[in-house]
Amino acid sequence: MSVTRDLVAALRARLGASDPAPPRVALPTVPAPPARVYAPRREPLRAGAAARHTTALLGIGHVGTRYATDVVLQFQAELAVAHEAVAAELPDGWAEEHGFLPLASRVASHREFLLRPDLGRRLAPASLQRLRDQAARDPDVQLVLADGLSATACMTSGPALYEALAAACAGRGLRVGTPVCARFARVWLEDEIGQEVGARVAIILLGERPGLGTGDGLSAYLVHRPQVGKTDGDRNMMSNLHARGTPPAEAALRLAALAAAMIEQGTSGVGLDLDRVDAPVERGYRAPQVRQRLVACGGAPAGGPR
Amino acid sequence: MDLSCAIRGVRYRFDSVKELLGRANPPKSGDDLAGVSARSAVERVAARAVLAGLTLAELRQHPVIPYEADELTRAVEDDLDEEAFRAVAHLTVGQFREWLLETTTTGPLLRAVGPGLTPEMAAAVCKLMSNLDLMTVGAKCEVVVRANSTLGLPGRLSSRVQPNHPTDDVEGILASMREGLAYGCGDAVIGVNPATDTPASTAAILTAIDEVLRRHQVPTQHCVLSHVTVQLKALELGCPMDLMFQSLGGSEAANRAFGVSVGLLDEAWATMKERGTSRGPNVMYFETGQGSALSSAAHHGADQLTLEARCYGLARRYRPFLVNTVVGFIGPEYLEDGAQITRAGLEDHFMGKLLGLPMGCDACFTYHAAMSQDELESLKVLLGAAGCAYLMSLPVGDDIMLNYQSTSYHDIPSVRRLLGKRPTPEFDAWCEARGITRGGEPGPRFGDAAVVA
Known part of the structure; x- marks a missing residue:
């Protein structure tokens, strides 16, 4: 007998059986756990009070240290909404149907768009020619609607913000250029577009990086005397342009005021004196928008507050 | 050569x-974007073979940005511990790995060698x-620091509570913080990224958090990341301000884009040592992340991994309490x-620890990166096993202000239980006393925000 075999034999003897698993316990009664979340009546009081101040998912309880099934499904639904917004592409013809001159960057595919910001900052040759042929020259303000990181936001929130902003600029006596809509566009694409038409100010409205359960937010970037080579320090911006942040009507007034100030002061970005912009900077308290319940199976209604 | x-x-x-370091890097889209990565898989191995034969002394002579051209290179070179350097200077990179x-x-x-x-x-x-390999060495490194509590001890895994709010609503921030504490999170720091970067809002948030922490005698530290x-x-x-924060870049130009310099950071550190409200001696908090230098065209043709390491070279000058890489945030x-x-998170943790820093990691993704929730959860376990000092924690991992997905209040106790880890000793005792945990397991008040009402 080898030493190893002796050791193994002794170990088996100590375990008392050839089956190494411990004996089975008696079967328990398994009660169904209580519903935990997205049922407002069951929410703890504290979480209910907190919900007036934040959209963070609080008071959702736990199973062991993990989430209840209901929470997992809500989370997965919100994740899917965000991923769909990122993956969405502007359909062919959408720009023309909504009254925009269609333009495209040098990006050829969605993956390339994500990986090559440099290509998303320059116009494709055909688009450059179209812009030269068809766009009005020397406007005060050239507006650009674009997909950015959420074509969903561009399509759902874009036209309303564009219209409001064009009207606000016109209301200040500023001449607005030909409406253009750019596909696979990064922020700096406004430089080449603005430079080509000879605009005094360019403003690009583009879909911003979606958050969980959202994909409707737009950001706006403004630059004075747009030309290729301008940097972020030359720009002013507003983000979170959506119902939970700054709504279109309010954003349009502020953006038009910024454009007017850029023309008056002859600069933008770090050089712009924001104290001399005649639009309200601060805004009052806005209750957070209630997070929508996304999953409803059987009889429970979807879309209601949690 | x-x-x-x-x-x-x-x-x-x-x-x-510099070129060799770039070609030797594992595949990263940012290095492709910068044009510094290997042009084929075989070239990558060739670069690694050449790199393996260089001595550490030769690497010291060839920083990726010259001494004369960059104050970060100068800070690293001037602060280097000569005695520690001499102990390993003769090793090739391959021998050093072994x-x-x-x-x-x-x-x-x-x-002893790190400095x-x-x-x-x-x-x-x-x-x-x-x-x-990275996890094996990372887990061996011991970096223990103290502010109000003691971070980085063996068998510990800490977390930052990150109760961000899109409009800095203080009640909303506090509600989120209370819930995090009730899950045993927040022993590294209660750290808020403010939506509005003004002194008044920074002071208002800190004052409100300080009041709750004092009232409930929570042994942690606070910070507003303006x-x-x-x-x-x-x-x-x-x-009140227990920790002072700043984002760092890997070159003088990258830090200029962040609006900081070595001189300004020196001043901030001196001020904190005098006026900070934690007991110390470690009072600074830094965040970094691969790719930030390239995003401000301040990379000098170097790869993003090497530039990330240079952030740590600067950070250690200030003996920080916390450093973390925000690994998936950049896009x-x-x-x-x-x-x-995943690779970058483990790399950053390893390099930071080796250079003597209390490394944490914001294991995260943005919704336009090709990373799944399952992959992210795996990374949290890998980091915990690698001895990562702390992770972030948010409600369901969802940052409602910065719009990205990170670690959740539920993930921290889950990873701790899987790996047999506990929070800092001070915070552990507090959790036990408040019934949040019992013997390290979820206690009667686990997840009950009213425990810090």
């Missing part, structure tokens, strides 16, 4: 140590290591998918 090698009869030549992995190379030995290493050395050896100049002004307003043009983000 002959920087060439042959593989199957094909000779690969590299013009400089020395790090030997079981006889213990945590105390690594701590003699330049960031380029940490980055170089990192490129020769697999994920499990710009360092804003925090200095907030201190003048007379607010897919720098780290494309789950494999790249």
